[in-house]
Amino acid sequence: MKAEGVIGLEVHVQLLTKEKLFCTCPTDFGAGANTRVCPVCLGLPGSLPVLNPEAVTVALRAALALGCTVNNISRFDRKHYFYPDLPKGYQITQHQHPLAQGGRVDTPFGSVDLDRLHLEEDAGKLMHTGESTLIDFNRSGLPLVEIVTGPCLTSASQARAFLESLRQVLLYANISDCRMEEGSLRCDANISLRGGGRTEIKNLNSFKAVERSLEFEIARQSRMLAQGETVPVQTLRWDETQARTVPMRPKEMALDYRYLLEPDLLPLVIDAEIVDRAREDLPELPRPRAARFIKEYGLSPQNAAVLTLTREMADCFEQVVAAGAAPRPAANLLQGEVSRLINQGGKQSLPSPHSLAELLALQEQGSISVTAAKEVLAQMFASGQSADSILSRNSLSQLSDRHALENLAQAVIANNPNPVADYLGGKKQAFGYLMGLAMKESGGRANPGLLKEIMVQLLTKQPINK
Ligand SMILES: [Zn+2]
Numbered sequence: 444m445k446a447e448g449v450i451g452l453e454v455h456v457q458l459l460t461k462e463k464l465f466c467t468c469p470t471d472f473g474a475g476a477n478t479r480v481c482p483v484c485l486g487l488p489g490s491l492p493v494l495n496p497e498a499v500t501v502a503l504r505a506a507l508a509l510g511c512t513v514n515n516i517s518r519f520d521r522k523h524y525f526y527p528d529l530p531k532g533y534q535i536t537q538h539q540h541p542l543a544q545g546g547r548v549d550t551p552f553g554s555v556d557l558d559r560l561h562l563e564e565d566a567g568k569l570m571h572t573g574e575s576t577l578i579d580f581n582r583s584g585l586p587l588v589e590i591v592t593g594p595c596l597t598s599a600s601q602a603r604a605f606l607e608s609l610r611q612v613l614l615y616a617n618i619s620d621c622r623m624e625e626g627s628l629r630c631d632a633n634i635s636l637r638g639g640g641r642t643e644i645k646n647l648n649s650f651k652a653v654e655r656s657l658e659f660e661i662a663r664q665s666r667m668l669a670q671g672e673t674v675p676v677q678t679l680r681w682d683e684t685q686a687r688t689v690p691m692r693p694k695e696m697a698l699d700y701r702y703l704l705e706p707d708l709l710p711l712v713i714d715a716e717i718v719d720r721a722r723e724d725l726p727e728l729p730r731p732r733a734a735r736f737i738k739e740y741g742l743s744p745q746n747a748a749v750l751t752l753t754r755e756m757a758d759c760f761e762q763v764v765a766a767g768a769a770p771r772p773a774a775n776l777l778q779g780e781v782s783r784l785i786n787q788g789g790k791q792s793l794p795s796p797h798s799l800a801e802l803l804a805l806q807e808q809g810s811i812s813v814t815a816a817k818e819v820l821a822q823m824f825a826s827g828q829s830a831d832s833i834l835s836r837n838s839l840s841q842l843s844d845r846h847a848l849e850n851l852a853q854a855v856i857a858n859n860p861n862p863v864a865d866y867l868g869g870k871k872q873a874f875g876y877l878m879g880l881a882m883k884e885s886g887g888r889a890n891p892g893l894l895k896e897i898m899v900q901l902l903t904k905q906p907i908n909k
Pocket residue numbers: 463466467468479480481482483484485584
């Protein structure tokens with residue numbers, strides 16, 4: 444029997460703002476170490492924090508997108524601990540009175556209840572290089588929301604699916620860029636098995652790390668419990684190279700942080716009017732949008748789910764349809780070739796919805812073959828030009844000229860007497876071979892129906908040389 448875990452996640456999300464949470468230092472990623480700092484985020488004596496209203500707006504949007512209840516008054520607290528990445532000796536967070544409570548995330552396996560969502564500042568970053576440790580304070584004071592789930596996940600794959608669904612909503616509502624590799628989405632996981640102690644895995648920074656570390660912990664803890672051992676309450680980190688969790692320190696009790704109301708910041712008051720306005724600004728979220736796609740465009744639930752995976756793709760689909768394309772061919776084009784080309788990456792730009800609609804129209808009219816349409820699309824991605832201009836520049840339009848096709852087929856028949864004799868002798872598969880040669884000769888442009896008709900006609904006129 445596979446052991447079921449009791450898993451809760453604490454997700455740290457960096458908010459998309461220009462400035463840090465309590466100072467005006469820029470939040471851009473990748474700047475030189477310690478070039479995005481000031482007395483406030485370095486925690487120098489005498490400096491005072493000033494709350495960035497933009498961070499509050501984005502955090503509020505996050506709370507509403509996740510269906511949380513926004514508290515009319517929330518407060519900031521100091522969470523004390525001593526660590527080199529925290530110059531003040533405390534982190535400003537919201538402990539007793541968070542920005543928002545409740546809420547949920549819809550996932551493929553059901554809805555996951557959230558416990559709370561609160562604002563806090565990020566710490567600096569330690570870099571261990573050989574014998575020394577360096578500190579970069581550029582991250583110090585970056586605006587985060589911490590999103591805490593109830594202990595309602597039961598497996599590693601559920602935890603991963605939850606995070607993917609959460610990320611989708613955060614991206615849709617423009618809350619964070621959610622780049623796990625840059626640290627703008629990270630997660631701590633609490634995990635216990637029935638009857639065992641709870642461990643916490645810190646700072647998981649990829650979906651893979653979340654899934655693998657939880658799988659490892661579930662297996663480790665169930666082995667220990669089966670052998671009659673007790674699982675100690677511990678804080679762990681995930682060692683990717685050894686593929687195992689490693690103890691960091693005994694888990695701190697909440698008391699150890701000596702939470703204290705932050706005396707330098709006023710309570711944050713958010714009235715109903717502000718909440719209403721923020722709600723109006725929310726974009727349509729992925730689930731309701733997929734439901735609308737099924738109803739409005741007659742798409743299958745699967746098509747609708749794929750097309751609404753990202754807001755860009757969903758927007759593009761609706762714009763292609765608005766530009767005159769039929770919904771189903773448009774959906775197929777975007778899910779198929781367009782997605783394939785996007786995933787290939789490189790220096791490519793998504794063609795405009797108008798030009799995608801134009802391409803679909805050309806295909807619909809039979810002006811270009813399916814093969815040629817793929818080629819045109821690839822060129823649209825690479826050059827940013829429209830389907831029409833690519834077609835007029837290259838000879839990709841479908842060859843439907845009867846006379847030209849007759850000449851082409853005649854030449855293939857004349858140059859391949861043996862396959863022709865085979866065909867006339869009853870070997871029907873030789874026809875496919877000759878068709879292939881003729882198609883190749885046309886550069887893939889021959890209208891296949893017309894070419895076939897001409898080939899059959901010409902072959903029946905051939906004398907049998909036996
Ligand atoms: Zn600063």
